[in-house]
Amino acid sequence: MKVKPVLFSITIMLAVFAVATQASAWSLEEAAKPYAGTELEVVFLLRPGYEAAEKMIPEFEKKTGIKINIIKHPYENSLSEQVRDFVANGDLDIALIDLVWIGNFAENEWIVPVDKFTKNPDLADPELDLDDFFPLVLNAFGAWNGVVYGLPFDNYSGLMFYNKCMLKEAGFDRPPETWAELKDVYGPKLTKDGKYAFALQSKRNETQSCDSFARVLWPFGGSFLDQNFKSNLLSDGSQTGLKFRQDLMQYMPPGIVSYDHAETINALAQGDVAIITEWSAFYATLTNPETSKIVDCIEVSAEPKGPAGRKPALGGFSLAVASQADEKEQAAAWLFIQWVTSKANAKTYLELGGVPARQSVYKLPGVAEKYGYVNALVESWQEGVPEFRPRFAEWPQMTEIVQEWGTKIMLKEVTTEQGAKEIGSRVEALLKDAGYYDGKKPLAQ
């Protein structure tokens, strides 16, 4: 008998066995032991997904001894709060990243790529399974320039919520399939007696840029920028979309330019408006008898299609480890992020009011039946546009320009062409200054 091949085979078997036992031996409690007593600071928003996570946190703290300190902010303050903290080398250990901030945070090196932790067997959960995240969501919310920094946490897609009772009264047995149908067929029949067919939240903040302006660009074949990073707002597609929005305003409540999410959700929930396109996260509000008069009438579907297809609004937040945290805090932060976004906890998060980005949870029996928005959400996450809004570092300044002129267009202070020209020239000046046109920065969004 030849000894060497036998010894080699035994060695291989032992190695495989060692890896298998190592993998099955990983537990959060063991991994967290060196970090017990660590306190982590993180900014949370005042939204259902965060409330869901807050309810889960005591279990994490009990298992690990790691304390999570939450600083709550409305969305409008959360970026400036975090930027100030990172610039001043403050206390935040976890970064909450809107998908449009990822370029900014990554280029400033305020966040740590996840592979620092996924390559560490002491910290990486073998069940992490990044492939279980919807690829669009992981790529758009958590990755920049091919590097993954954050795991999707508070995840949205734009969905169409409608009052089926109002539609039925007006003679419709289904929601509109296309934007054109919404305006030309549903609009006139649903707008009467103080009620309106549609409301499009358009307040002069990120709502204007994302919910209103971008929403009418992509489905009509438009976009903010062309492939050379020059303004594309004067293109046929963009102008068609912006003019469409102007026409659609006749079927919206007066003062729509002052409507933010709360006003729009409320308008539907109180039965004043028949159809809205809003974030999936608001399903809980619309199906809660305490906050909605139309619980028995609410239905959900994917956003309408435009000539360029279905391009629903895309938005959401990932959690990433802040680079200003020390090594111990970074490790503890990673354990929390990995746990709260895990496959194992996805169902709990969903049941508590959150919207996980794990594909597996939506395949569980009964989930689609219990949560009426699931089918529309899954469909939307197959078709979304990662660059629905540019995610580069200059977005915070660019969005201010879009917000200002987007609302001026809606108020008819300028035409769509004038507004587009104004936005275009200002954005191009901004991008030129940043170095996109002379090759200093790659054309990544």
Place this chain on the structure above:
Amino acid sequence: MLKIRHPRLTCLAFIGPAVISLLTIGIGPLAFAVYTSLHRYQLTNLRRTPFLGLENYQTVLSDYVFWEAMGRTMKLLIIVLPIQIIIGIGIALLLHKPGMSVLRTLTRLSLVIPMATTYAVVGLLGQVTFNIKYGVVNQLIGFLGFAPVNWIGDPNNAFIAICFWDIWQWTPFCSLVLLAGLTMVPVEVEEAARLETRNWWTVLRYVQFPFLIPGLTAILILRTADTLKLFDMVFTMTRGGPGSATELISLMIQRVGFRGFDQGLASAQAIILLALTIILSQLYIRFFYREV
């Protein structure tokens, strides 16, 4: 003549804390603002902060959006200040009248309530009060038979709403300052004037008004400075919208500096605003202030 000498150290000990506070809270930040206004100071890109000289100031002064915001702010000032002074004088004259002391005391106390309310709360109250569907204002005008008015969502009405709210909040301040001025009028002089004439305007113009001038000058300076930097109430009520209809200069500075993160440009805007405030204050003192 007896000269009293104080040790240098004692003098420094008394004025030192105040000077240090002034330097830390006032002069230091101002100096840093001047520094950032001369540089490209983008919070999201602090690796590059080149010296720009006066380029930020040039950008600000040639930006019509800045002048539009400044125009709106001056328009607010020109509308609300005279109304506050006129109503303030009226209230002060009523409170100065003898008699009904309990009612006068209660009224004086209740005048403090609007001034004591935090700006941000006033703005939130405004959001609720002027709501098109649920607001008190539309309920009241509905009782009079008028259709609901779109206050917050209409550019012109939103501006009227913030004017109204500023007048509501600060007219009591004007009335209390002017009331203090009226109490400075010598009683015998006022009595003699009232014996000469029953005309309240004659008494106000020739007897009481000279004593109101110092108070009026203080009101002009303080209310001008307050209005030029008005932020919280408008931000919570309209956020500068709809569109730019209520974007005052302070909101624009906040937007540029803390949402666009361009601290250099925002500092230049703030320095220009400071210069304007100082010029207006000096003009008020030069043209209005008289010793009694």
